[in-house]
Amino acid sequence: MDYVEIEGFKTLKKVNLKLEPLNILIGGNGSGKSNLLSFFTFLDVLYHQSMQRYIVARGGVEAFLHKGAKVSHKIRFLLEFDGGKNGYGIELEKGVDGIFVTDEDLIYKGKHWKVGGTYSEARVREHTIGRGLYIRKYIQSCRRYHFHDIGLNSPMKGGSNVDDDTLYLYSDGSNLAAFLYHIREKHPNRYNVIRGTIHSVAPFFNDFVLEPDRDAGTVRLQWRSEEFEAIQGPNAFSDGTLRFIALTVLFLQPKLPTTIVIDEPELGLHPFAIAKLAGLMRSATARGAQVIAATQSADLISHFNPEDVIAVDLVDGESRFQRLSSNNLDIWLEMYSLGEIWKRSIIPQGQLQY
Structure with a gap:
């Protein structure tokens, strides 16, 4: 995925984010890291035409609209991939009896093909030929993982x-x-x-x-x-x-997925294993996959470059994303790792809130 726009979704009031092969999200609890990751889950739900059931099971429409229905009544997604050649857009609007798809587009080189009118579920999976085939293939190969349940x-x-x-x-x-x-x-x-x-x-x-x-x-x-x-x-x-x-x-x-989305992959790992994990993530991108991960681990981000890291902050109930840059950090990186710089608050963005 090269680019994503998200509007009106949870804490994501309006996000325009360029994505690279490696995208490591840092920030405190509640900053919106997991909300960005949950967008990819929601994309999968839309594709499999199970949006209504999914929303009801997770608190209803109010839980998904930015600051609730009193502030927002629409959710809009736009994503581009294949070097910006292909894309998919969808708009959802709250109605009297729930939320509905009011606009759905298949995109090729900036040209939009409307899928249809108002529906209770997305219809992209029904387009099995032409441009729909490429878009379906991408969405199916974008997968979110969570290996947190390791109990009995x-x-x-x-x-x-x-x-x-x-x-x-x-x-x-x-x-x-x-x-x-x-x-x-x-x-x-x-x-x-x-x-x-x-x-x-x-x-x-x-x-x-x-x-x-x-x-x-x-x-x-x-x-x-x-x-x-x-x-x-x-x-x-x-x-x-x-x-x-x-x-x-x-x-x-x-055979790697096109995009791997994972939340806090470092949980429970020894520092040596975290270093290995960082190497595994880099190796996946070298083989053509994209990695989007959220973390609060200074140890993990120490194995990446500033340009691989996106800081997330919550400002007035709105998540804001900023990719780090080596500019102004080079002198600090001569003495400290990226994780140490973050812990010392030399990087002001994405700080943990105590």
Whole structure:
């Protein structure tokens, strides 16, 4: 994605944001980082024609309009990709009985094709030929991930189907075992890179034991350690190790999503693992993917350049975004890392609020 405009969505009153291959959002709680990320979830919801159900389940229209219906009555999105060649725009308006699509455009080289009139759901997924094919393909390959649930009942610890759950990694990692199994069987060299990366952070880890239950058609995330012969299950991993495994698979998978959106990927990771994570994120962009991540970790941003970082501040209930620049920071970067500069408030934007 090259550019995005968002109006009237949560704390995003009016945002015009140019996006680069790497986009690391920093800022305090409530600044609006997660609201920008939730735009990508909402885009997926619009595509799959489940907007009405999604909005009702999350507090109704008031929870999505900027400062509520007394201030805003419309939400508008515009995004451009493929070097600005293709684009998609949609406008939603609050009505008496909810919110409706009032304008929807497919865009090619600045020319707009109207999808139609007023609808209860977006219709972009119904356009399977011509320009719609390219726009559908992009939206489908823009995925948001969250690997925060690593408790006893974590989705990553359950079984997944070795035939049906292998096309792409699910947003919560619930098909992690089947996806890894598919990579091992179809892309052994890539599997070995993943295995070696995990071992570099968790030296006790030897290899996964991915043996499908042929009767059930499922496989679980079992593994073998360097020290013990017995096969162990996912509960034997620490929280940080399990999360790092999911992140490694995400960023090193054979076919990357066009855009990877992820919130606080560094949670629970050792500083050495955070450094590895930063390398994984950079490697994904080198392979053609775009990464949009939100963080409050000074350790993580220390591994990036100022131009990779977007500071987010909440001013009068409105989120404001500013990409950092090396200008005026060069002399400080000779003495401190970017994260240390941020912690010392030398960078005034995106500061944590205490």
